[in-house]
Amino acid sequence: MRSPTAPLKEVHVALLGQSQVGKSAFILKYLTKRFIGEYDGTLEETYCKQESIDGEPVIVCLMDTVDCESGEWLRWQTWGDLFIVVYDITCSKSLSFAEKLLERMSKHEHTLCPREHKTLLLGNKTDLERYRVVSEEEGRRVAALYSCMFDECSVAGDARGVNEVVNGTLTTVFGKKRSASPTRLCASDSEISTSQSRKSTFSVTLRSSSRLKESSKLAYLQKSPSLSKMNKTGSKLLKLFHN
Numbered sequence: 268m269r270s271p272t273a274p275l276k277e278v279h280v281a282l283l284g285q286s287q288v289g290k291s292a293f294i295l296k297y298l299t300k301r302f303i304g305e306y307d308g309t310l311e312e313t314y315c316k317q318e319s320i321d322g323e324p325v326i327v328c329l330m331d332t333v334d335c336e337s338g339e340w341l342r343w344q345t346w347g348d349l350f351i352v353v354y355d356i357t358c359s360k361s362l363s364f365a366e367k368l369l370e371r372m373s374k375h376e377h378t379l380c381p382r383e384h385k386t387l388l389l390g391n392k393t394d395l396e397r398y399r400v401v402s403e404e405e406g407r408r409v410a411a412l413y414s415c416m417f418d419e420c421s422v423a424g425d426a427r428g429v430n431e432v433v434n435g436t437l438t439t440v441f442g443k444k445r446s447a448s449p450t451r452l453c454a455s456d457s458e459i460s461t462s463q464s465r466k467s468t469f470s471v472t473l474r475s476s477s478r479l480k481e482s483s484k485l486a487y488l489q490k491s492p493s494l495s496k497m498n499k500t501g502s503k504l505l506k507l508f509h510n
């Protein structure tokens with residue numbers, strides 16, 4: 268059993284993909300188990316949640332990216348342990364966009380990266396099956412081309428689907444075999460909250476929200492330290508829960 272002072276592992280998950288494929292909705296569903304349609308999609312944020320992977324507590328940090336077409340995409344490349352490249356099964360352009368991202372990522376020079384990267388290509392909106400234009404086979408073909416894992420889900424559907432995508436993938440790729448990077452170790456949950464709030468211009472613990480009682484053991488959000496140069500304020504979730 269883990270001692271209370273033992274460091275917690277931290278894994279970084281970045282969601283990439285064309286606008287409107289459901290990246291923000293995916294993260295909000297993972298954090299709150301709810302499908303939420305109203306939020307500000309122009310903000311880039313990092314959200315964290317404590318999970319159990321292979322029976323071990325792990326801090327899962329999810330980055331909701333915007334503007335994947337900008338030249339700043341490289342910063343996700345060094346931040347992430349797992350990249351979830353999302354496309355919309357009802358939009359073939361979103362798969363082409365995902366493919367371009369995968370191509371760029373495959374050309375990235377990883378020798379200086381502090382962590383090994385894994386990628387999951389994820390087709391979203393399977394609840395809109397009647398409007399499907401990208402077959403599962405086509406998604407699998409692209410994933411195989413870039414040696415990625417592949418899955419499909421509906422963020423609008425059962426919350427377990429989204430949880431399984433994240434936790435199942437993390438268990439597969441970062442289960443007991445993986446050790447955390449020393450630069451990303453924190454001694455305890457409280458130290459994590461403290462250290463994050465020092466870095467952040469704001470930090471809020473979602474655990475204190477009565478509207479989230481059924482959700483995660485620990486979920487808080489922060490502005491990503493690596494994105495400090497971005498002049499964006501506020502947060503999708505803050506906006507959401509304060510309305």
Ligand SMILES: Nc1nc2c(ncn2[C@@H]2O[C@H](COP(=O)(O)OP(=O)(O)OP(=O)(O)O)[C@@H](O)[C@H]2O)c(=O)[nH]1
Pocket residue numbers: 284285286287288289290291292293303304307308309332333334391392393394395420421422423424
């Ligand atoms: N039917 C259906 N709609 C979805 C699903 N996931 C997301 N949506 C909707 O798709 C739209 C786009 O979702 P977002 O989460 O804002 O997409 P995004 O990729 O974050 O978009 P940007 O913030 O512009 O990058 C919203 O209207 C969502 O409600 C899904 O699984 N099924």
